[in-house]
Amino acid sequence: MYHLSNGMHTFSEENYLRAIYRISLEGATKISPTAIAEELQNNPASVIDMLKKLTEKKLISYDKKKGAKLTDKGIKTAMDVVRKHRLWEVFLLEKLGYGWDEIHDIAEQLEHIHNDELADRLDKFLGFPDYDPHGDPIPKANGKIATIHKTTLLEVEIGSSCQVVAVKDTSTAFLQYLEKLGIGIGTRLKLLEKISFDGSMTIQVGKDNKVNVSKKFGESVLVG
Amino acid sequence: MYHLSNGMHTFSEENYLRAIYRISLEGATKISPTAIAEELQNNPASVIDMLKKLTEKKLISYDKKKGAKLTDKGIKTAMDVVRKHRLWEVFLLEKLGYGWDEIHDIAEQLEHIHNDELADRLDKFLGFPDYDPHGDPIPKANGKIATIHKTTLLEVEIGSSCQVVAVKDTSTAFLQYLEKLGIGIGTRLKLLEKISFDGSMTIQVGKDNKVNVSKKFGESVLVG
DNA sequence: ATAAATAATTAGACACACCTAATTTTATTT
């Protein structure tokens, strides 16, 4: 792409690293080409090509049996991209006034801007935020990243209350649906009923709003 | 490149449009493939390829005799890129505290971020600045762009005073030299002497600093 | 254990944007 010196990586490489990183966070035992293709919405054949390239660059190790795994160098790069992505999301929401559902796509472009000092300067400018607007922790300059105790809404027991801490899906469709339901990071939810037939559930949003949501919905909301 | 829908253009296309726009501002009568290759630091053969593509997309017209010329659509796109570039430069300098000489390269990446509302939101956030940190006017949302009466330092008469309004060269080497000399946008200069031998000149910077600068330097500083 | 389904991989192609080298066209000298 553009004047990529020694330690820099292309947009595509960075996207693959981020994808692998994200899948690994979801506790996958094995990261397969198919899973990566799914995450990136592309073709397994393309993934295989890139896995070879990333292996040569020592950013990952890959083995048919064990799947793909980030090396230390790969983790560092992936975290750097994630850090920039989440910082830019904070910027877009807090400083430019974008909506919750609009920031992801723009941050996906901004995360690939290359400059050594950029992440740190942005971090400082934003007041060193710990979480992005979707509730995901922002990796720190030293590589540390906060972990939150969280489960999906699906795993909450009937009658229990909880608070939304993050979302697993950042698609516009999902975020707009959340907005429509009046659900955001910090919203209190109470699980009222589960329908065994289709896994859907009735939840109470805030004080009195009661809604029925699908199993897919329950899987995409993280609570703590 | 990335999910480029209907009206969007690739990084490369945008860079060519910006290059053509910049050359046209310098008052060139004819914009030749060679001139564009020079501006983009690439090969005339590559330029020809792209000129064909841009012509097909109706962003320019090209004719061996008349050279390349932006269509209305091309002007709009080029101005949009320039607008984003200059707004991001203001952001990098004012909000993130980057130096004068560091912002150009980063803005060159940021100018290609695609989002309909981005330029306007950034503009508002920055307080609708009229000029970027190098003194160049920022195109407005309506496509209007301020013009400044400016000449190169070279054209100033001996004994006259003037004020730096912009720089023609945004290379790091040049900007760092300016910094070293204590010259920035707004700095008052007085032309003391011109050496006919090599075109160099002695100027007074601010109150009392006297320095001798080359002809090349004089061509790169714009004053008004 | 064998058949059927799914996953991984290879082969071959394509679009993009660039390159070098050779050729043609145009402009400049003499």
Added chain:
DNA sequence: AAATAAAATTAGGTGTGTCTAATTATTTAT
């Protein structure tokens, strides 16, 4: 006007990242 220099163009090739279709491995189900 002919010779020379410079610019424009064509031809052919490269690297990156993608794709489809075909093939090979591996699981899963029967």
